[in-house]
Amino acid sequence: MGSAALRVVLIASEMGPWAKTGGLADVMESLPPALRHLGIDLRLILPGYRQMLQAGIPAGSVHTGLHAWLGPQRLAFSVHRMRTETGIPIDLIEREDMFDRPNLYADSQGDYYDNAERFIFFCRALTVWLQTWDIVPHIVHCNDWHTGLVPVLLQSIPAFRSSATLFTIHNLGYPGLFDADKFALTGLDPNHHYRPDGLEFFGRWSMLKAGMFYSRAVSTVSPTYAREIQQPEYGRGFDGVLAARSASVFGILNGVDYGKWSPEKDPHIAANYSRKDLSGKSACKADLIRRCGLAADLHKQPVIGIVSRLDTQKGIDLILPILDQLMDDLHLGLIILGTGDKNLENRLAEASGSSRKRLAFIPQFDEVLSRQILAGADMLLVPSRYEPCGLTQLYAMQYATIPVVRATGGLNDTVVDVDADPANGWGFTFGRADPQDCLSAIERAAALYRRSPGEWQRIQQRGMAMDFSWDRSALAYQRLYRSLISDSTT
Structure with missing residues (x-):
């Protein structure tokens, strides 16, 4: 398959510079343009945060009349399609009571009390939205616990059984861990999914575990970290799950956007300099x-x-x-x-x-x-x-x-x-x-x-x-995407 034919959906809970709390946002800001430069047909899906909708990104179409289940409730949502400066489509899953808040995940008192509801709904709504498309992606690339239910949900949709799911762990320290009484909101069969070889995690359940257990492959953001998290010292209780599927756990380094991080042209420093002239x-x-x-x-x-x-x-x-x-x-x-x-x-x-x-x-x-x-x-x-x-x-x-x-x-x-x-x-x-x-x-x-x-x-x-540029990282992701597609057709 040529790279021009490779269709990838990249799903995450934040994206710089508009909605950012950490390194995931930096990745989502810099990796997509590098992937697009390789000829990959790329689309992004994120929550419709206030910060994104008010960021001044040129708005495109708005899709309404959509509904997704959250436990017994059938909730309406809309999708705002926007585009980055480089032309990459961004679909924002919008529901005011879920995402129109001052911060992404927490306030001064701590995590929002309904983060389970918010991101279960995000995962269910985006899978509904995916089914309205006239194309099926080759790769659905999910990032961190907020997207962890997507690989599970896609398994029940016949049209997406040919899509390969990749789940990237940016930090195992954030497991998306919730009490058992929240599990019913997922709509998943507890007899099949709420168990040790599923989403259950020491009496609670984890959206991060869902992503790493049900995706076709797991990646993380460096080769050493990919090895470390398969060991008890670093695995935070997930090492057994990861070690059991070690052949499909990969480490791909994050990169640097040297256009934004360069002492030769940084306007914020006292004097510019270069490798040839450090004065x-x-x-x-x-x-x-x-x-x-x-x-x-x-x-x-x-x-x-x-x-x-x-x-x-x-x-x-x-x-x-x-x-x-x-x-x-x-x-x-x-x-x-x-x-x-x-x-x-x-x-x-x-x-x-x-x-x-x-x-x-x-x-x-x-x-x-x-x-x-x-x-x-x-x-x-x-x-x-x-x-x-x-x-x-x-x-x-x-x-x-x-x-x-x-x-x-x-x-x-x-x-x-x-x-x-x-x-x-x-x-x-x-x-x-x-x-x-x-x-x-x-x-x-x-x-x-x-x-x-x-x-x-x-x-x-x-x-x-x-050279730790995003170009190197994007090539590594492209190779991984192609290998996942190849594995699904052999």
Whole structure:
């Protein structure tokens, strides 16, 4: 089959820049244009959030008179068809009481009480909508728990039995787990589906498990993470399901849109620079130190940046026990940008106040400042306990900021340690989720920074030369799509 004939429906719960809470939105913003560039006939389906309908995306047709079941209720919905700037159709499943809200999944009090109802309905409604099309897709590509019922529901629709379903796990830490009394809303037969070899999960049920159990193949966002989640340490109780079908579990790295992440043309940084001419990075470092109110002498010392959600998954707690050693013994600067766990925020704020202008903690989300940190810092620290893929280390490499990371998930797949491979490495890694292991990696990086500026620059340039573009990722997805179709016809 030629790529021009390949028909793919991509289904997700968010899409940047309009409806975004995390990395899934970045994927849905950047992967579709790369797939379309390969000649794939691509369509997107998302919930009709307020944020999408009011985003100013050029509106196309509106389809009404549609209904889907939610338990015993037959509920009306409509579909707004829009198109991205590159011409990709986006179908928004709209029902006001489900999706016309200030946020996507939660408010200040926590998750919305009816998230089960919202996304069960989304899955059922989109399968109704698919049946109105005059074509049947070759691939239905679902993403994360919000779409997990789709592979199950499509099995009961004769026209879609020839379609291959692919389910991508972006983070196993979000399982779409609900109490048993919500299961009836799915319309599925509990005798067949509410069981350990179905959707049941330790007395509750999981929409994520539905996707991984009933899809033709499962993918995740890095090869190492695909292997890790088949092991008890990382599997969060799903490792048995995934290991049982390991032959159909794949890892495809996320990519970077280098058109949006480039120090050569980034308008938000103090000076532009390139792999051939890194001189502007020094100006960016001076600007960053000034903006963050740090000691002026840090311009001659290594400065570490952290841009992260603040929680234990991201390993931020590993840094707290070694702050004094970083600042007093190694004489480093540290800039941390992010929000999250209030205990971590409070401890970092307290440490920042007594750091003698060597630690700046900015408890907010600020994309402009995150770019300035990437451009101005010498190193980016990512000490995650687990990391499905990670994007900040990829951005950092493009900005000539050397990553110091824990060797897990996508961090392991994208950072090669300088000491392990002196001729080809472009970062520093450590193995255990342990403060002292983290400190040792930082010590190695700081020693090289001070010992050999020339070698440091060569490592910077090596990282900038790496290709982690979406074009590579799209080709990998195209190969997987074709293999799934081939498997269904043999």
